[in-house]
Every structure is written in C-alpha cells, then in structure tokens.
Amino acid sequence: MPNPQYRANDDGYFGEFGGAELPPFLVEPIAEVRDAYAEARQDPTFMGEYERLLRTYVGRPSLLYFAENLTAKLGGAKVYLKREDLNHTGAHKINHCLGEALLAKRMGKTKLIAETGAGQHGVALATAAALTGLECEIHMGAIDVAKQHPNVVRMELLGAKVVAVEEGGRSLKEAVDSAFATYAAKYHEYFFAIGSVVGPHPYPSMVRDFQSIIGREARAQILEAEGRLPNALVAAVGGGSNAMGLFDAFLNDREVEIFGVEPAGEGLEGTRHAATMTLGTPGTLHGMKTIVLQDEQGEPSPVHSIASGLDYPGVGPQHSHLKTLGRVTYVSVDDNETLDAFSTLSRTEGIIPALESSHAIAYTCKLAPTLSSDDIVIANLSGRGDKDVDFVAERLAARRS
Template structure:
C-alpha cells in the first residue's frame, strides 16, 4: 500500500523536491538534530498524542467549527462560501496549534526557555500562552514597526509573561525579527529551543509545523461533509510563511479534485518593496536556513517587502508551498491592501465576524473567486485569525463604511 502525501513528504533530509533542507551554521547543527530526533520519538508516542489531544480539547477549544457565510455568499452571487473558524481557537488564531506542541517538545528536550519571532503578534501571543501553561520562560522578537502597529498583541504577550525584544535594524518587520531571534538563540541553544512560527526555517520545522497544523485540515474535511455531504471545490488560505495554509491544505492534499488556493499579499502594487508576493514574483534562493522561492533585490539579497498584514510580509515562503506550486498542485492568488480592507469590513458587517488582516486576504480573494463559479460550487476559507489586533490600525487609516452593501 502506497504512503499518503503527508507520510512520504518531505524526504529524510527535509526536502520537498529541491526546496527545503537545512542550511545552518555548524554551531546549530546539533541542536537542530536533537529537535529532529525528539520529534521522531514524540510524534507517534501515545503519551504525547494523549497530552496534545487533551490540551486541544480542554484548553484550546478544538475542534473549531465551520460556518456558512450566507450573507457574504449572497453578496458575491456565486459559489457558497464557508469559513473554518480558527479565529475561535484560544488566543484568536491558528498559531496555538503548533505552539502547544512545540513547548511540549521543548520540555521533552529538557529546555527551560522558548525563543521565537513574530510578525502580527499572533505567534508571539500563542507561544507566550503555551510557555505560561507549561511553565517555561519566553522571549519574543518583533520588528519595531509591527510593535507599533500591533500594540494590543504586544500588551497581551507582556501580560502573559513574555520578554518582548524589538528588532531595530533594516525594515524593522518580520524578516528582521527572525534575524534577531536567531542571533539570540545561538548562544542559548543549550537551555532554549527556537520555536519557529511558520512552515519555514531549517528542517524539521517546515514538516513539524505542518504536521501540528494539519489538525485544521483533518477537522475541516470531516466537518465540511456534515454541511455539504461532499468535499469543497476550492480551499483558500492566505500565505506569508504559510502555516495556516499548509494546515488546512493537509486535509485535502490527496484529494486531487479539490483546488488549493494560496493567497499572497499584493500590497500597494507590483514594484519591488510594495508587496510580499513571493511565489508570484520571486526566484529560488536560500534564506533563514532553507531553500525556497524568495524575493531578491539587485544584489541577490532578500528584498524589502510590504503588506498591510504584518504576519504575511515575509520575503520568502515555506518550501512546501514552493514545491506544491512547482508541481501544479496549488494555485497562487493575489489580494491587495484595498481588497483586504474591503473584505475585512464586509465580513464584519455582513457576518458579524471581524477577521485578522492576514485572513482578510483569503476572504478578499475568495470573494473574487466565488463570482467566477456557479452556485453549485463551494469554497472553504481558512479564517486563520480574528481581527482584534487590527481594529485600531484599520479604523485610523480606513474609514468605517456604511453597512449598506
């Protein structure tokens, strides 16, 4: 019997085709080898599985439901739109799915501290939450620009006991936060674990985070059958690093009849530095310890990027997303700032659900896609996070529209 996609991909060295792998300095080779070995030991351990199931059910609030967006569907006039409600996961986003598991892994390795980067702050809040729950020290690196923009999440992290360290170099956003976190981790690798916040970084993190996030897709597949007695025609999720997308794609990746759409941030336009549409405009390159598709400047270095969504303004992308696009399994879509804000307000005023700006990119693209499909078709969006963190920024920069659409 042949193995499923998730069982057979990546290979033992962490490659998805030519993408992925581990390109790290010698000082980090042993810590990452230890993490890989610990994950292999834990992932099929009955004790680990039992603990994770307990945490997800009795602490996180899983399973999260699927909601039919009736009013949004009627507005678009095409395919039926459904939402996988990761905004209802504890801490308000999908990030806790892998953070709780990563902290259990850290405890298994005898670590006393977790270190991570964060963009929009959702990963930082989730890791601070997991660290508090399991009694570990937590250090979060965040770009100065994002600290100002995502102030509510910064306050939440501090209340939860995390030490928030600003990244003050470069563009002062997500890439710089990753740089800062890696620099801090190297001299602390004996007592700390770097809990990468997406399906990026050196092996085993792209595989490990995908596997921990796959609960989203496995739940969604079963739940969607309850609604439609069928699979969705299309699954849509935003892609920066790409953890929420891989999480929901995992449930449908072997179902070839289901189209998988990863939505990139088109920002303010096509000019380099005005968007973060890596798969659309990038080329192959190594960054932050893995080979993938990345946006490069004229010197071949990581290019400046921009998006209204702080969690998706990253100049590379998870290697599995690069691989799936290269073999034609996924379709890459685009959503710009204006479309994302429009979707933010429409979902809020039509469905009573305020989405994260990152998730609003998936909603904005799905609204365009729905109009091209017949009413007999269905779209499932991974609503990866709630928009509490974004409301001040949005209303300060984009006036609240009249609800009469």
C-alpha cells in the first residue's frame, strides 16, 4: 500500500490538488458516485466480479516483455515493455471502463456517457457497455473524429452513439465540456465514465484504483524475471491514467526513479504543445484543482499533441501532487521525437505502438543509453497503434518530401 502522503484525503485532495470544485447542479450526482464507489470497493462480490473479468475478458495479466532488440540498439539499460496494447480493445482503458460499467449497473443506471480523444477510452467504454447491457454515448472533438476515424467506426459497431463536438478547439477539452453538460441534465439515468485520473473526487482515485493492476503485475513480473525492482519507470502523461496505473505500485520504492512524459508538440517555445507539468500553473479545470495550461484570465489554453489522447490542458491532481513532492520527474518529447520512436519500435521489435505510448518510448530511447547494462527500465506500452497508422504514414511522407 503506498504511503498515505501519496493518497487523497477524505475530501479528495492530494496535498493542495484535487477536491470537487463543482457548480451546484453537479454536486448531487458526483456525490452519488463517490458514495457508491466507497461502498463498492469494500464489497468482495463487486471486486471479485471485476477481477474475474480482467482475467477472462481483458486477458490479464498483460505481458512484461524484454525488448531485446531495442535494448541492443540503444545500448545501456535493459528495456522492458508492459504490454497493455495486448489487452482486449488494444489499450489500458478497458481496465477502468469495466470497473465503471459495473459500478453504473450497481447504481441502477441505464446509460454510460464519456468523452474521448484518441478514441481508445470510447472504444473500451462501448465494449464494456455491450458486455454489461448498458447504452453508451461518446462525445468526441470533431478534429479527433476525423483523425481517429477507425475508432469512431469501432464505437458505432459496438452500439455507441458518437457525438462530434464542433465548439471551441473541437478537441478533448471541448468533448469533456459537452459530455458533462449532457450528464448534468440526465444524471438519473446516465453514469459519467471519466477516461483518466482527472475530474472531481472520487474519479482521480477511482480510475487509479482500477488501473493499478498494471503496476501490481509489473512489480511481480520484474521480480520474477530479474529478481529485483527496476531502476526506472517511464509512461506517457496526458490526463495520466496509464502512468498512475504503472507508478502506483512503486511509489514507496524511493530507489526507483519515475518519469512521466508529456507532449512538447511542435516545441515548448510556442503554444503548440500540451506540456502541462512543464509550463502550467495551479488552476481549476473540470471539477478539480490541478496544474493547468491557462491564460491570464484562468481560461484553459489551446493545446496540441500529435497524440489525440494527450491533447489536454490539464493533468490528474495526483500527478500534480507527485511533482510537488518531487517523487515523479515530468519531462517532454516533441512530435518528431514521437514519430521517430513510433518507427523505431515498429522496426526493431515488430510492435506498432500508439502515438500516446510512443511518447514513453521516445523518452526511453533517451534514458536507456545513459544507464548501465545492469540497469532496468520499464516503459508502459499503453496502447497499440492500429488507430494511428494512416495518420503516421501521412506525417512520415510529409517529412520526406
């Protein structure tokens, strides 16, 4: 169990970050979720069903794979990949979507509603809805609808209604706003299934709890494979669910360095990035106090990442707290480094990673050569790249021209 300093208090605050900063019309529905989850997580029947589905439906445990070819290419530390891309639906998102769907049924809800950026959360939630017999509505920025068309098709095939959001920047932040507005009007029938460790209490803790299976497995697997803990962990951070899933089981182990990798986009010197932890300041976003990329009036700034799932001006409040404590180091890689990492992993290991995961691979490619051959790095491969191949092919062709 992680040290209590890494956990939220009863009001959902991780140090100064978190809480439930809500308009009056959302206080009651979010409190209902908080109370239901507090009860469900103590219920062996609920948790037993959740864990059974992780084994029999998701296909857990996911592999911890020694990337021998990548290790040889980079030199330095041994590189292991936590293969969340091998989960049913192709990413880590299914871990918390199943938990949220089961909780919705327990609460007597009939519909799931959510936002999505890259589409992996939407696909996973539509899958969980089909499995549990619930309806599903996914709000997605219009830019991402076009960019992630294969995932839109998957969601619709699974029975979900996809709502393209045309307001504002037409990306993930606007999708969250749109989904929250619909939920507030219909919360008696809807359950809001937030797709990361963001939003008002209890979502940052609840989603982390459902994702923590990643780190628990990785810890046991590396001890079995190497007889010791890794020297470093690396994971991409947008909202931060895959990262918190991996990091959580290692927070007490001070000898393990932990790196969260943000999108530097087209460069930190301009505005075309989503490097929240690098350049953001404390603020309030989507019901939580956290670090936010924002203007002088406190309005969220437009953001950019080549990876739709990282295209968000905030971050989970636990990440903000871990930065403040100095327990996690937050770094960034740009779009070109991400594309290079995408190609490198594909050609050295025969594994096509999601662009989100490619941020973690890009930093791993920098980190591993600085370490010794006796050192170990675990990188979280949070999703597969099927959804990104056409877009990446276009970008690589444009770079060559």
